[in-house]
Structure formats: structure tokens, C-alpha cells
Amino acid sequence: MKEKLKEHIEKLIPLTEDEFTFILSHFSIEKYKKNDFLIQQGENVNYCYYVVSGLLKLVFNDKDGKQHIVSFAMEDWWESDFSAYFMQTKAKMSLQCIENTIVFSISLKNYQKLSTELPKMGSFFLKKSNLGHIASQNRILSFLTSNAKERYEQLLKQYPLLFQRVPKTLLASYLGVSRETLSRLSS
């Protein structure tokens, strides 16, 4: 598991053993079971998570009780309610397990400490954040340019694995359509 994190960081930034040991000391490892919450809407957000294995959903529950999936977090993804994490406010979204999941967690203090004491990690987090921003913009573009069917096909192409791992209802609430419409699209 340590190796997974190390290899992940080294895809962007080469590390010495000592540096990785230092990095690792800022993280905790945590295990969760299906349906467990890592973050609960309305509560404090103390950690940002790196997913070693399993699958999470970042989800917003509206006043009508509908759930809207902002993001799935799979292996190798970094996830949190970033707004609440960085600004130290209450969570607007929940982060919940779709499968049993293992993560590395890092507190905001350790995130900031690591960024400044090891500039390499600052630049790693910067790159990750930029990639996250780009991914979100692509998702926005997908809403602007494509109808439900096209968005469905884009998702199918981008994450074919997802279709065997999560119920269609969740895919629908990620795509922003009703589960009935999604069902009709796939036939």
C-alpha cells in the first residue's frame, strides 16, 4: 500500500527513500466498508484522501432527498470536499463508500506543512490540483455541448469499468438524468 502511494507520486515527481518516508509520516491509513462515510454533509472536513483501493462517491443531497454525484473516486484518485477542507467550513457534500475502500488520509495542517517543507510535494499538489480543475472543466463542457445520450457514451468510453461496479441509478445521478431515461438510452 505504501508502494502504491510512492509510485503514484513518482509518476509526477521522483523521490528518494528518505523523502518518501518523510511524506508518509504525514498520512494515516484508513479502512472503510461499503456505505461508510468518510465525510458527512454538514460536518467538519478534516482530511483529504488518496484512494488506494475501492470506490467512493462524492455526493450532494438536495432538500428533496435526491442525490447528485459530483464525482466518483477510484483507485489513485485524490478526493475530499475541497471547499470545506481548504476553507475549514462545514461539508456541502458527503464522501461515501460504494465498495470497501482503503485510503491514505492527510490533515490540512499536514498538507500545508508538507507543501512548504518539501517543495517537491508543493509542486506535486499543484499539478494534481490543476489536473482536477481541468477535469472539472471538461465535465462542464460535457454538460454544455452534449445531451444525455452523448454524455452517457462519453462516460462509457472514459470509464468502461464503472458500468460493472456501480448501479445504474448512481450513473444516472452522475450524468444528471433520471434512472428511467438512462435505462432507455442503453437499449
Added chain:
Amino acid sequence: MKEKLKEHIEKLIPLTEDEFTFILSHFSIEKYKKNDFLIQQGENVNYCYYVVSGLLKLVFNDKDGKQHIVSFAMEDWWESDFSAYFMQTKAKMSLQCIENTIVFSISLKNYQKLSTELPKMGSFFLKKSNLGHIASQNRILSFLTSNAKERYEQLLKQYPLLFQRVPKTLLASYLGVSRETLSRLSS
């Protein structure tokens, strides 16, 4: 104009005069007129921009000739086709002036140089990137949870100034609705 950039950075990170002089040496100032392009879809993206004054649109033109506005960039905003900028690929979107506009521009080399040589700026860019990511996620949430009318009202509330500065057609292509629908919503 220099003062504007300085004050902007100092909202997040305090600076000495020497530091700011060093920072400024990595930027160029540029002036554009209404309808000028800072970035052209399909071409290289050499700069990221800080908007001193004026107004820009980050826009994707699809194969049917329709334009989709990913973002407006107003005073104090940082904008570029970040994907093309960071990954050194061709621009997927254009960045074009809605009004006469003054910007500071920074090349990717200088962005990286500044981030590493002045760690404060690395942490400034990291914070800005995180804020950009958060803003994009909020926009996604708005698409997931709200219909055209609600998105319209959210925009009205968030950027009331925009409604006097840009034609409704552009607002419509930001909201992801036809201009006719937007027209009917406001009455």
C-alpha cells in the same frame, strides 16, 4: 496596474517590495481590444493571464458552429486553456475579449520558475488552482441540481454586474440554454 497585481497576490500571501519586483519580472503586460483573441482554438497556448481590467470569455466552438461559454474572466481572474497550457497541447477553447481588456501574461516556463524559486508563489498558485477547482465543481453541482430558471437566478445573484455588460445570447450559452429560453425565463 502593477499595484493591482500586487494587491491581488497579497490578499493571499504577504510580499516584500523585492519579492514583488522579482515576481513582476516574470510577467508581461498586454492590451487587447474587443473581439481580439488571446487564445485561438487549435493553436498553441503560451500564456496564462491575469485580468487587470476588461472582460473575457473562455469559449468552446463545436462542430455545428455553436459557441459554449466555459467561463467568463473578469477583473482579478486568472484564465487560460489550462489543459493546453500545462500539457503543452493545442487549445481546445478560445479566450476572447468581450470588452477592451488589459492583462498580465506569464509563460509556462516562468510560471514553473516562479513557483520553485519563490515558494510563496508556488503556494499562491496552489491556492488559486484549488479555488478554481472548487468553482468548477460548484458549476457542475448547479447543472446537476438546477433547471434553467434556477441556474439563471443563481447567476443573477452571483454576478449581477454581468447582466449589464454582456449580451443575453452569451449568458444563455454560459447557462447551457437557448437564447429564446433565457428570454422567456427573464419575463
Added chain:
DNA sequence: TCATAATTGTGATGTTTGTCACACTCGAAC
């Protein structure tokens, strides 16, 4: 194994939104 819940497909119907067509206003350029 059985009972129960979760997931999925599909028809009927209503609402939302897009598209096409046309008219009107207003400001800029000549």
C-alpha cells in the same frame, strides 16, 4: 433456503426546453 430489499426495464403522460420563423428596437457606420 427463503424472504426481503435493491435494481432494472418499460409504458403512459406531462413538463421543459430547443428549433424555426418573424417582428421590433437600437446603436454604429457611412
Added chain:
DNA sequence: GTTCGAGTGTGACAAACATCACAATTATGA
């Protein structure tokens, strides 16, 4: 002042999508 084009509003109709209802199938746990 006239002309032109961009911006805007609105009616009529079509397409996309949501909602409600119900049946069928597939996990899942005691």
C-alpha cells in the same frame, strides 16, 4: 438621416427528458 446588423422578444411546433406506475429480475442476509 438612412442603412445595416446585432440584439432581443414571442408564437407555434417538435424533441428531449422527467415523473409516476408497475412488473420482472437479481442480489443479499437471516
